[in-house]
Amino acid sequence: MVNNICKNIQHVRLYKPLVWNITNQVVMNNTANALLAIGALPIMSHEKAEFEDLANIANVLVVNIGTMDDALFESTKIACSEISAIAKPWVLDPVGAGASKFRTSKALDLLKMRPTVVRGNASEIMALANAGISQSKGVDSYHHSSEALASGKFLADKFQTIVCISGAVDFIICGSEITSIKNGHQLMTQVTGLGCTATALIGAFVSVNDHFYEAAVTAVALLSVVGELAEKRASGPGTLQTNILDLLYSITEKEFLTNLKKDSYESA
Numbered sequence: 001m002v003n004n005i006c007k008n009i010q011h012v013r014l015y016k017p018l019v020w021n022i023t024n025q026v027v028m029n030n031t032a033n034a035l036l037a038i039g040a041l042p043i044m045s046h047e048k049a050e051f052e053d054l055a056n057i058a059n060v061l062v063v064n065i066g067t068m069d070d071a072l073f074e075s076t077k078i079a080c081s082e083i084s085a086i087a088k089p090w091v092l093d094p095v096g097a098g099a100s101k102f103r104t105s106k107a108l109d110l111l112k113m114r115p116t117v118v119r120g121n122a123s124e125i126m127a128l129a130n131a132g133i134s135q136s137k138g139v140d141s142y143h144h145s146s147e148a149l150a151s152g153k154f155l156a157d158k159f160q161t162i163v164c165i166s167g168a169v170d171f172i173i174c175g176s177e178i179t180s181i182k183n184g185h186q187l188m189t190q191v192t193g194l195g196c197t198a199t200a201l202i203g204a205f206v207s208v209n210d211h212f213y214e215a216a217v218t219a220v221a222l223l224s225v226v227g228e229l230a231e232k233r234a235s236g237p238g239t240l241q242t243n244i245l246d247l248l249y250s251i252t253e254k255e256f257l258t259n260l261k262k263d264s265y266e267s268a
Contacts (some may be wrong), residue, residue, distance in 0.1 A: 001179075001214060001264065006253050008209050008218040013039035017207040020058035020083075021200060022046055022076050024066025024095060027193030030241070031064075034197045037248035038222070040204040048075040055082035059207035062200050063115070065107055066095035073106050080113045089116035089206045093199035098127025111159055116206055117216050118155065119164035119199045122148035129154045145169050149178070153267060162216050164202065166195050170220045173267075174213035181217075182261040183224035185231040191241045198223050217262075225259050226251060 018041045023031055028044055035042040045054055055061070061083040063076055083090045092115040094107035104127055111118060111128060120128070122145045129151030145167025152163040152173045165171040170181040188194050201223055205215035223244075229251070230243035 001217065002257065002260070002262070004211075004214055005218045005221060005260075006256065008205055008215060009038070009222060009253075009256070011208045012204050015208050016041050017059035017204055018043060018057060019060055019062060019200060019203050019207065020045065020054050020079075021062045021064070021203075022072070022079055023062060023064040023200070024093075024193070024196055026066060027064075027196040030193045031196055031200045033245055034248060035200055035204055037245050038201060038204060040207075042200070046072055046075065048078055051075070051079045051082050055079070055086060055088070058083070058088070060088060060203045061090035062093070062203035063090060063110060064093040064095055064196055064199060065097075065103065065110070066093070066196065068103070068106055073109075076110065077113070080110065080115075084113065089203075089212065091115055091199055091203045091206065092118045093196060094118065094120050094124050094128060095196070097124040104128070111155070111161075114159055115161055116212050117162040117164060117202050118159075119166065119195070119202055119216075119220075121145070121166050121195060125155065125163065125165050126151045145171055149173075153178075162213055164198070164216055164220055166198060166220075170224055172213065172217050172220055174216075176267045177213060177264065178267050179213075179217045179262060179264045181221050181224045182263075183221070183228045183259065185228050187231050187234065187237060187240050188227045190237040191244075194223070194227070194244075197244075221260055221262060222248070222251075222256070225256055229255065229259060 201219040234240035
């Protein structure tokens, strides 16, 4: 899979997929810049009057519920239906699921629409699997990613989706297949929206590779390796964010392969 990961990175740069984002207003700028850095083309739109047109021209839809309200939620369901009707992939980021009944219920409703990939931190994934019984602290996870493996497997099986769990170790789950990525750095938790960035990158990669599991692994691995390398050059969270953008743009295959820490296995 490692060689294919490198090819996937090259494909995004070559094909420049159009990534339609219905996303968190806190992170729009960061998300757009990260997509541009890897070679993708971002478009941000919450206006349902243009959803049919955007579904036709976009290669993928990324949905992030970070600043969702009732009106936007109803529009988002339309967008998900539009993109699914023409068999294009879409990705869900259930930001803050478990923090409130509103967030959890809306995330579950969207999950029932069968996203291609869902990405969240451990607490968000556990809250979805437990239908809101587990409580998170907003967008931050107080569970280790490994604690969410059973929940991630449950969601992957129940909704026939790929589940990515972000944390000190990242896990990507598809059926019985699990890949772990052991890159990244603790300082990444001090920059708002890097999880949202991961979700947007997943969107870009699933749009150029119909082996969606491999594409999701590529996106998670790329950001994790880049984050680890960026920390070595950073003096704090501000320069970390800048360095991440620069490395997403410039990382070489040699740098990536030399630093990647990946394991794949079959679940019991």
